[in-house]
Amino acid sequence: MSTAHDEVPPGTQTLARGLAVIRAVADGAHGLRAIVEYTGLGRSSTHRLAQLLVNQDFLRHDNRGYTLGPALIELGFKALHGNPLPLVARPVLEELSAAVLDTVHLAVEDGGSVLYLDKLSGSRGAEMRSRIGYRMPLTRAGVGKALLLDAADRWTEQYTADEDQLPVAARNGDPEGFRTRMQEYARAGAAMDLEDNEPGIRCVAAPIRDASRAIVGAVSVSATTPYMPHERMRGLVPVVRRAAGRISASLGYQGT
Numbered sequence: 001m002s003t004a005h006d007e008v009p010p011g012t013q014t015l016a017r018g019l020a021v022i023r024a025v026a027d028g029a030h031g032l033r034a035i036v037e038y039t040g041l042g043r044s045s046t047h048r049l050a051q052l053l054v055n056q057d058f059l060r061h062d063n064r065g066y067t068l069g070p071a072l073i074e075l076g077f078k079a080l081h082g083n084p085l086p087l088v089a090r091p092v093l094e095e096l097s098a099a100v101l102d103t104v105h106l107a108v109e110d111g112g113s114v115l116y117l118d119k120l121s122g123s124r125g126a127e128m129r130s131r132i133g134y135r136m137p138l139t140r141a142g143v144g145k146a147l148l149l150d151a152a153d154r155w156t157e158q159y160t161a162d163e164d165q166l167p168v169a170a171r172n173g174d175p176e177g178f179r180t181r182m183q184e185y186a187r188a189g190a191a192m193d194l195e196d197n198e199p200g201i202r203c204v205a206a207p208i209r210d211a212s213r214a215i216v217g218a219v220s221v222s223a224t225t226p227y228m229p230h231e232r233m234r235g236l237v238p239v240v241r242r243a244a245g246r247i248s249a250s251l252g253y254q255g256t
Helices: 013-026 032-041 043-055 070-083 084-100 142-147 152-164 174-189 230-251
Strands: 059-061 065-068 103-110 113-120 133-139 190-194 201-208 214-223
Touching: 013 032, 013 043, 013 059, 013 065, 032 043, 032 065, 032 201, 043 059, 084 103, 084 113, 084 214, 084 230, 103 142, 113 142, 142 190, 142 201, 142 214, 152 174, 174 190, 201 230, 214 230
Parallel strands: none
Antiparallel strands: 059 065, 103 113, 103 214, 113 133, 190 201, 201 214
16 A cells, blocks of 8 residues: 655645545556555545546546546656657667567666556567556566666665565565576676566567666567567577667667
């Protein structure tokens, strides 16, 4: 459960509570009771804030309960287009998708997790749960591992933090094994998801760099296991790296 009572600057408590209500709805709390439980706010305060947000089009309310409103959709598109990466990457992603026939993702790190900025679904195999705006643990997703390739000092700590957020049955509990994998991926300049994130799904991912040589995003090719034997995954490494390199060059990166 989140809370709206964390430390906030003086005079901004109402804003913080309103944002907490929006976050609750975004995370699946569609009824008033669920929003109250998520935020820790009083029922009457939550109802007043929700009504205000509905009036301002930040939320909608119908027989399904509360959902995100058109104002947030508009702001989301503006935020997306304010970032040059999706616009620069899109032509390369389309070419890559047409060449491999599998699902292609573009992602960045945001707040210690993977944030998907674009997705082109493949023409074969099962549909994946990822979507634009979806978040995943960094150490479970292929793109997340690619985003961490330069950050050896974070590998163990991030792995442990991500594992702590998962149900006990889903934890791997092998930080040393993860570090060994990341060392191999860093040498190869590409990372792999060996069904770490979603059963039956594998992927190959490579980092995108900007003019400062910093990793600012990652691109991946994902498919169901029958279409992703280990031999094909190895063969996709240079393909995905080239795609990431083309996007990096468009951002001013001049390395090899």
